[in-house]
Amino acid sequence: MKWEFENGRPIYLQMITMLKESIANGTYPPGSRMPSVRDFAIEAGVNPNTVQKAFAELERDGLLHTERTNGRNVTEDQAVLHRLRSSLAEESIDEMLRRLKKLGMNTKEIEELVADRADKNDALEGRPAEGTGEESK
Amino acid sequence: MLGKLIKYDLKAGQRYFVPTYSVMLVLAAVIGISSRFDRNAAGNTNYIFVISTMLFGLLIMAAVILTIYLLVDRFYHNLLGNEGYLMFALPVNTATHILAKIITSLLWMLLGCAMVLLSGLIIAALAMTMDNWYEIMKMIPYIFSRYQFNGDAFMQVVQVLLVGCITVVMGVTRIYASIAAGHLWSGHRILGAALAFIGLTILEVIVATTFDPAGFNTSGVLPLCLYQLVWIVLYGIFTWYVLDRHLNLD
Amino acid sequence: MNMLECTKLTKQYGSLTALDEMDLTLESGKIVGLLGPNGSGKTTLIKIANRLLQPSSGELKIAGEVPNEHTKAIVSYLPDRTYLPEWMKIGELLEFYQDFFEDFDMARAQELLKDLAIPSDRPMKKMSKGTKDKVQLILTMSRRAKVYLLDEPIAGVDPAARDYILRTIIANYEPDALVLISTHLIADVESVLDEAVFLRQGKVILHESIDSIRERTGESVDAYFREVFAC
Numbered sequence: 001m002k003w004e005f006e007n008g009r010p011i012y013l014q015m016i017t018m019l020k021e022s023i024a025n026g027t028y029p030p031g032s033r034m035p036s037v038r039d040f041a042i043e044a045g046v047n048p049n050t051v052q053k054a055f056a057e058l059e060r061d062g063l064l065h066t067e068r069t070n071g072r073n074v075t076e077d078q079a080v081l082h083r084l085r086s087s088l089a090e091e092s093i094d095e096m097l098r099r100l101k102k103l104g105m106n107t108k109e110i111e112e113l114v115a116d117r118a119d120k121n122d123a124l125e126g127r128p129a130e131g132t133g134e135e136s137k
Numbered sequence: 138m139l140g141k142l143i144k145y146d147l148k149a150g151q152r153y154f155v156p157t158y159s160v161m162l163v164l165a166a167v168i169g170i171s172s173r174f175d176r177n178a179a180g181n182t183n184y185i186f187v188i189s190t191m192l193f194g195l196l197i198m199a200a201v202i203l204t205i206y207l208l209v210d211r212f213y214h215n216l217l218g219n220e221g222y223l224m225f226a227l228p229v230n231t232a233t234h235i236l237a238k239i240i241t242s243l244l245w246m247l248l249g250c251a252m253v254l255l256s257g258l259i260i261a262a263l264a265m266t267m268d269n270w271y272e273i274m275k276m277i278p279y280i281f282s283r284y285q286f287n288g289d290a291f292m293q294v295v296q297v298l299l300v301g302c303i304t305v306v307m308g309v310t311r312i313y314a315s316i317a318a319g320h321l322w323s324g325h326r327i328l329g330a331a332l333a334f335i336g337l338t339i340l341e342v343i344v345a346t347t348f349d350p351a352g353f354n355t356s357g358v359l360p361l362c363l364y365q366l367v368w369i370v371l372y373g374i375f376t377w378y379v380l381d382r383h384l385n386l387d
Numbered sequence: 388m389n390m391l392e393c394t395k396l397t398k399q400y401g402s403l404t405a406l407d408e409m410d411l412t413l414e415s416g417k418i419v420g421l422l423g424p425n426g427s428g429k430t431t432l433i434k435i436a437n438r439l440l441q442p443s444s445g446e447l448k449i450a451g452e453v454p455n456e457h458t459k460a461i462v463s464y465l466p467d468r469t470y471l472p473e474w475m476k477i478g479e480l481l482e483f484y485q486d487f488f489e490d491f492d493m494a495r496a497q498e499l500l501k502d503l504a505i506p507s508d509r510p511m512k513k514m515s516k517g518t519k520d521k522v523q524l525i526l527t528m529s530r531r532a533k534v535y536l537l538d539e540p541i542a543g544v545d546p547a548a549r550d551y552i553l554r555t556i557i558a559n560y561e562p563d564a565l566v567l568i569s570t571h572l573i574a575d576v577e578s579v580l581d582e583a584v585f586l587r588q589g590k591v592i593l594h595e596s597i598d599s600i601r602e603r604t605g606e607s608v609d610a611y612f613r614e615v616f617a618c
Contacts, residue, residue: 005578007601007606007607007609007610008601008604008605008606008607009601009602010597010598010601010602011578011597011598011601012598038557038558041557042554042557042558044578045550045553045554045557045578045579046557046578046579047418047557047578047579047580047581047597048557048562049416049417049418049581050578050581
């Protein structure tokens, strides 16, 4: 199974983004063991050096740490994970705000629209409406 | 490495030689056995004997042609065809490759001779009745006394074998040199090789008659061998030079 | 260390210049793509590295040595054709490689061949072209070599087989080796490469890391290649 990468950006950057998402949403649970660089490279169909770069970056960010036994584990530090989720959420929101502003909406309109859609979303998923809820995606 | 190369060359050949020589030996046995009946046949033609003898003759010709074909093919296809991409990727120098092919060709020739000899022995062994054997047993002391089986006779046999082998190697290296020459003419490699072979044969004849018009039989074995060795070395060096410096696969 | 070094490497066939005073230095530990249109000199370069051709002038060195038997012992070469004897069976081919190449990993090769489920007494000539290609690749990648030279390993091969081939390359090359993949199918190979070398008419016109190309041009290397080599 080869991963799909888009064209303009270096692959290792895209891999970092994908890995951050996977860690944030629990695909790689806290404290779990990451596959080796080579295994990961084979699975994703990329150069092992690329994987190495991505892993190294994530280590610098504190999301992975190297065990004595030569493997990498996902951090269990909840503060770090919380920061990760927040920063990913912020990126999404900033992106959304940029796009909606381009369509000509102002902040108040956006807030109302967000609350409204959040309620509708909850209703679809069978949850009670929360009023001004957090971004759910 | 040399041994390994020879091993695989022999392997490539054995799938042709094993069936051919097996049939030959079986035929020899058939000839030997059926020849007994021939003696007793009263006016009836012994078909088995006649047919198997004919087939045997054909088989010997086939074996000769097969040997020559294989020695050419192993050189042309294995070194200069697609397989050359494998052979020349081996950590072996060019001279070793050429030497391996020469030795393999020589071994195949010797094998052929040995098989013919063996066939003869089989025929003889099976064709003779007890009376025949008895007579031969009586003859053996006579043969021993006639010919001194001392050093001289032994040396003669060795000399014959030596000249035979060197002559074979000279022919083989002439073929290889021709193929190498043909290799230089891209697009017309086989034609080039054929022309080179004809040319070299003519050259050999010219040189031989210029130096000793009467033929080398008068001069003795050693000068003949040396003369042939010179040709072998020249052919070998030329073949090496082409394969080492002007290889151009495809 | 510099595993492959070309200095003013030139190869002429009569009036045709295949390599034109080429300079190139490749280091170990990298997977490099040798990219260029047909006739740009890719195969010529690889043949010289294997001593299948002699340069007209200039030189090429593998680990500091001009190609000879010693370099052949550390270079694993996959040509772009069927080069294994057709009459040999899988078992015999394994034995052959083990006999001649000290760095051949028999266990690894058998493991990989198991996945292809080929009986060991099947001769090459009874295999399909796709299977032959895979066998040749497996034998090549089962050597613990210092340099791997792969000439068009994925040309003429279906997409599933391409994935298999690329995965096999990634999974089996020695970590500190130099892997040189010559191809014109860049899109498939791009994510596997560290560096790209663009070759045009026997000269190196680009030698850059994949990431750098992508960042600089905002495109994939495949797209950039098409621009550079637009006819």
